[in-house]
Amino acid sequence: MGFGFRVKQLDYDLTPVAGLALVGHHLKRLDPLFKRLDAQWPCRGGLPPSTLMRSYVGLLAQSKSDFDAIEGFRGDRFFQEALGLVGVPSSPTLRQRLDAQAALWFDFTSQAIEALLRKSQPDYGLLPCGHVPLDIDTFAMDNSGTAKDGVSRTYAGVDGYCPLAAYLGTHGFCLEFALRPGAQHSASETTYNLETAVPMAQRLSTAGPKAPILVRMDAGFCSAALMADMQRCNRPGLPRVDVLIKWNPRKTDPLEVLRRQELEGGLLWQHPRAGKRVAVWEVAVQVEGIAHRLRRIVRITERTVDARGQQFLVPEIILEGWTTSLPKAISAEAIIDLYAGHATHEQFHAEFKTDMDLERLPSGKFDTNDLVCQLAALTMNVLRLMGQQGLLGPHAPVRHAARRRRLKTVIQELVIRAARVINHGGRLWLGLGANDKAARAFCDLHAQFAASG
Structure with missing residues (x-):
């Protein structure tokens, strides 16, 4: 019996990481801090510091710590909209800007972690x-x-x-x-x-x-x-x-x-x-x-x-x-x-x-790796919140009973979700599959975040 599948490229956009929309909700709570960061360290003719940090958090939330992983999202409107970016940096830009300014941004991460947990x-x-x-x-x-x-x-x-x-x-x-x-x-x-x-x-x-x-x-x-x-x-x-x-x-x-x-x-x-x-x-x-x-x-x-x-x-x-x-x-x-x-x-x-794939850190510069670790702490808390709010309820995907979910489970069940990206009415929609067993938990969590602002 022959293999029954045929392959073709569709004429509409898909995303394998629909859960970045949930990550983006948490980052939106930190907008006042991001605005102060951009005002304190303005960058003429380039992307602001907040975009670089949001982009890298988006990578870490997928278990990607290598700077080159950002290249897969250049021109991806969903990635940009989900994380609240004004643009998606290239790999050299991300690496060089972090190498040049990492030590200047250390204070931001501890403030962001405290603000995130205080609001949540x-x-x-x-x-x-x-x-x-x-x-x-x-x-x-x-x-x-x-x-x-x-x-x-x-x-x-x-x-x-x-x-x-x-x-x-x-x-x-x-x-x-x-x-x-x-x-x-x-x-x-x-x-x-x-x-x-x-x-x-x-x-x-x-x-x-x-x-x-x-x-x-x-x-x-x-x-x-x-x-x-x-x-x-x-x-x-x-x-x-x-x-x-x-x-x-x-x-x-x-x-x-x-x-x-x-x-x-x-x-x-x-x-x-x-x-x-x-x-x-x-x-x-x-x-x-x-x-x-x-x-x-x-x-x-x-x-x-x-x-x-x-x-x-x-x-x-x-x-x-x-x-x-x-x-x-x-x-x-x-x-x-x-x-x-x-x-x-x-x-x-x-x-x-x-x-989070951080055993081997991505940079040769100590300060850059230090900032990477601090952004990883912020990302861990975002994923921990998503797991606590979305994977312990009655509509969560079938898992053994637990008081918390490890990050790998959160990434697999909530971040790595396939969805169709639909541009309708001047805004983006995510269409989850009819066979997606985690869709109910995902929609409930998204609605909860949207209602809380």
């Missing part, structure tokens, strides 16, 4: 203790085999970058995505990032859930100076900021700690299985720069037999701890569980690197 007021997701988590961490981006500015050896053993990201809420809204050289230590220059991320989280919480903030960080940020910086954010009229940081024992001898605690008595051992026992206790610690004492939850684990039944010649002793300003009403076990939830942010890192 999403469900950030609260912790069982009633706090909104602010998870801060660094991660490695492999850019080996390149000579890009700032590429150096990361803690993961690859050459690349080690950016710092800050996510607000359990659903992963990104407030900060700051590019760093690969060899930079986690705690180095983090004070500057906290000065942006923590007050922004407080302001967004004031406008939204009105809940205290819990900053969660791993042992790389175990620093008295950083803890004091966050405690200074507690000011009248703003949500309280608490900290939960993994303790770095550094040169502390676990065996010596175990012997000392056994001599003092009071250790309550739990035996999860044969050959393994665990004890948890709490101590008060004085941190330089903080007037009141903080709590440190300490856990020591002793194994004489591994999970497969193999006996150790020498017992394995593991010492862990968590320093926090949370009140005593929250038990030690609950605090350990709260920190365990911090691991969810690893999924958000992966969404940047894989779902």
